[in-house]
């Protein structure tokens with residue numbers, strides 16, 4: 454594993470009114486996102502003790518039998534709230550291998566009422582398990598909000614570092630279908646270890662920014678434990694260059710007290726490829742019986758915003774790579790179909806669907 458000089462930025466520097474303090478942090482952020490696709494962040498409001506209690510609460514939920522969890526698996530909401538059963542989501546770029554994980558989704562903020570009517574599966578009310586494990590909801594919402602606030606500061610710093618108005622990204626995400634997810638990567642059996650099975654196939658996220666507060670391994674007895682080996686966990690692939698044409702795989706191991714933040718497809722498209730969505734994979738350990746909890750917060754564009762390179766990045770190449778323009782909501786719907794969470798029929802809702810009216814009128 455190569456050790457790369459991935460920058461760490463302090464949110465207090467990024468948010469500072471003092472340009473002398475802010476500028477170097479913005480430059481580090483731009484370099485981190487441009488070169489590595491990720492940055493480590495300190496000065497955030499994620500409380501490690503609260504995160505541990507939240508993981509305990511989620512462990513209590515996932516320990517329940519599948520038939521008790523099933524009512525909270527909401528295919529009708531395209532799994533954007535509640536429980537995602539194992540082997541549901543698939544990675545687009547890796548041959549459609551389902552992931553070895555189960556998840557839970559919740560939104561940390563209330564939805565915009567109009568967008569909730571327009572996109573009912575992307576902005577539904579939260580679904581909470583009953584009985585609710587102690588601290589589950591509060592832990593979920595507290596984590597999501599702390600990560601989201603960090604994301605807003607980073608998006609402002611990122612915009613300024615690219616010569617854009619500070620709100621170039623945040624105003625396009627003011628009504629986004631932001632969602633927080635907690636994941637349980639499932640233990641492998643003896644015959645599954647050291648096979649091509651991974652916990653989460655390599656993919657890029659489709660939102661603007663993904664914020665990762667760090668996960669926790671559990672040994673076969675179900676006790677929290679340090680990582681069982683060097684091959685398991687989150688790895689991120691950096692941008693390709695002449696020295697590393699396939700990019701470089703980096704372990705997503707933030708310095709103590711920091712969170713990891715990575716670039717998603719929406720930010721890639723808005724910047725015409727100046728920033729690239731960061732490929733990442735979650736590899737399983739080479740020993741049976743171990744599981745891992747982790748969580749992520751996804752900052753999205755508002756569904757009614759146009760997803761297309763901003764004027765400052767609109768070159769012929771960017772038009773070719775990222776055109777034609779599409780609404781972020783349409784883009785989300787298509788992606789959720791691509792990754793197996795929404796049914797293919799979701800696409801039929803796009804465009805006109807009343808051609809049969811004329812036929813039936815003429816038949817009268």
Ligand SMILES: [Fe+2]
Nearest residue numbers: 656657658733
């Ligand atoms: Fe991801």
